Amino acid sequence: MASAHPPTPVLCGLGGWLPPRIVTNEELSRGLDTSDTWIRTRTGIGRRHVAEPGTATSDLAVEAARRALKSAGTDHADALILATTTPDRPCPATAPLIAAELGLGTVPALDVGAVCTGFLYALATGAGFLAAGLAGTVLVVGADTYSRILDPADRSTRALFGDGAGAVVLRAGTADEPGALGPLVLASDGTGADLIRVPSGGSRDPVRPGTAHLSDPYFRMEGKKVFRNAVERMAAASRQVAERRGWGVEGIDLLVAHQANVRILYAVADLLGLPRSRCHVHLDRVGNTAAASVPLALADAAAGGALRPGDRVVTCAFGGGLTWGAAALNWPGISPH
The missing domain is CATH 3.40.47.10 (Thiolase/Chalcone synthase)
Known part of the structure; x- marks a missing residue:
């Protein structure tokens, strides 16, 4: 008999990726009217990672997603949801490209745009896929390259942001499981x-x-x-x-x-x-x-x-x-x- 309750999303994999290049506050201050002290005092930030020219959001997302799948002990997911404000292009969505790069086949894949809340919105979307029976496992990725959209002369924003990607794997489970x-x-x-x-x-x-x-x-x-x-x-x-x-x-x-x-x-x-x-x-x-x-x-x-x-x-x-x-x-x- 089918359960009267929808499955609970269970987190079973986690991965992250940061581009190798590190930009310190000292480096930033050489081309901007700011200082390490000013940035640390107001934000708590000491450094950030920045994607090299030619590196897109999808490149970071693929690396994080691979690590999340490895953490989950699998190489496949039934759906992929990407949270981002900085897609590779305005059209089409970036998620299908990531799914293809990962070799996931023709699984459903879509972008979610809720800026810095995007990952939580994507988690909820993934939970909906599981509850609806559209997937048994969902790869949820949050990735952004804000360095591409920051004003080089605006210290109030340029000092804040870094590039990176993180991902989790959700599977259908029960509310009493670890990872629920x-x-x-x-x-x-x-x-x-x-x-x-x-x-x-x-x-x-x-x-x-x-x-x-x-x-x-x-x-x-x-x-x-x-x-x-x-x-x-x-x-x-x-x-x-x-x-x-x-x-x-x-x-x-x-x-x-x-x-x-x-x-x-x-x-x-x-x-x-x-x-x-x-x-x-x-x-x-x-x-x-x-x-x-x-x-x-x-x-x-x-x-x-x-x-x-x-x-x-x-x-x-x-x-x-x-x-x-x-x-x-x-x-x-x-x-x-």
């Missing part, structure tokens, strides 16, 4: 769409007739307003999933939040009443890697011993749209690659 994911909470508020934006390049502001240029192709952000919204939204969503899971905030062993700014991370922990020691920090070495941030931080925490099997994890994110969300996860005994 959920509940998930997702939300949006389009009235704040202009707080995080790339003004040109879409149908609202396309290439001008008679020119080959966009009026403003760079990433823009209203930092102070984003800070306040990010703290409040991520804290509220994290509290919601912890309570719905039956843990309560006090039962969270580790908070793995989107790695945007160390002051945001600590402010979220403070608002929740969690010790800052339970908030994992990875951005000091990689910066804000956008959609890759959450899986890369999970991989870093697991590899460094901050996560142990059975730990109660809450992960949360905030990004353009505005979008935000959180998810609860019982940490499995897996080794990230």
Whole structure:
């Protein structure tokens, strides 16, 4: 007899990839009006990885995906979902290319665009594939090359972001298994769409007739307003999933939040009443890697011993749209690659 309950998504593989080139604050300050002290004080970031010319988002995604599949002990998935703000091209979607590069065959593959919350939206989409019986395993990837869309003269954004990719494998399972994911909470508020934006390049502001240029192709952000919204939204969503899971905030062993700014991370922990020691920090070495941030931080925490099997994890994110969300996860005994 078929179960009356849909299968629970279970995390069974994890991998990440960072391009080899490292750009330190000192290097950045040689061509920008900033300094290591200024960047560290305001963001907590010491360095970031940057993709070399000719390296696309799909290249990073393929490397992370291969490592996630290896971690899961397989070379196949029934579907692939990519979260990104920096696809290889405006059209077509990048996910089918990644699936082809991985040799997955003609599996369903699609892009999800929710900026820095994209990985959580992609997780929820993957959970839906499992619940609908469309797949037994789903490869979920978050990858971005923000270095391609940053204004070279804008220190407020150029110092923040790095390139990278992270991936997980989800399989259909039960709620009492190690690695069980959920509940998930997702939300949006389009009235704040202009707080995080790339003004040109879409149908609202396309290439001008008679020119080959966009009026403003760079990433823009209203930092102070984003800070306040990010703290409040991520804290509220994290509290919601912890309570719905039956843990309560006090039962969270580790908070793995989107790695945007160390002051945001600590402010979220403070608002929740969690010790800052339970908030994992990875951005000091990689910066804000956008959609890759959450899986890369999970991989870093697991590899460094901050996560142990059975730990109660809450992960949360905030990004353009505005979008935000959180998810609860019982940490499995897996080794990230």
